[in-house]
Amino acid sequence: MLVTPAYAQAAGGGAGAAMQFLPLILIFAIMYFLMIRPQQKKLKEHKNMVSALKRGDQVVTQGGLIGKVTKVKDNNELEVELSEGVKVRVVQTTIAQVLNKTEPANN
Template sequence: MLISNAYAQTAPAAEAAGGASMLTGMLPLVLMFVVLYFIMIRPQMKRQKEHRAMIDALAKGDEIVTAGGIVGKVNKISDQWLHLEIAPGVEIQVQRSSVGQVLPKGTLDKNAA
């Protein structure tokens, strides 16, 4: 009878230790997710937000470089498309999302000379 009482008294302590070890086992996984968020996910979301703001701020006359490397001046803007003048009298149509960079004003004039 004394032995069974001893086992009954240690059972709750063993369950508490099992719960603590489960928390300790999950801690590295949680820490890895936090590190992944701050190193990869958050900077990518910031770049997407900046790119969206750049595309929304485009105006007629802006000089841009597309993701494919085409340089031109914006002649016409619609919701989804841009008309770029890439040479005198040569105009192409590209998607707004393909804009990679907005150049400073006068960049194309400097390159032509």
């Protein structure tokens, strides 16, 4: 019998292969709950905030400009008045925060 010890040890390693993937699965699960899921939630909240913008809301852009929404356009644009007579066109998704929401007028 000329069987070397290396061949004799290699025969019984079936359960070890599944155990090698367990740490990778755990790392992915932790990354999902700590990084991916909160980012998706934040993105969904921002999308809802932007879609609820209306005329008269005071907003802050990502560039740090504070202004009042004067017009909401259909093509993903807003017209924001920065000061009296100074109006700029802004893409809706660049709104970082809504400072003051306007209440609907009761007519």
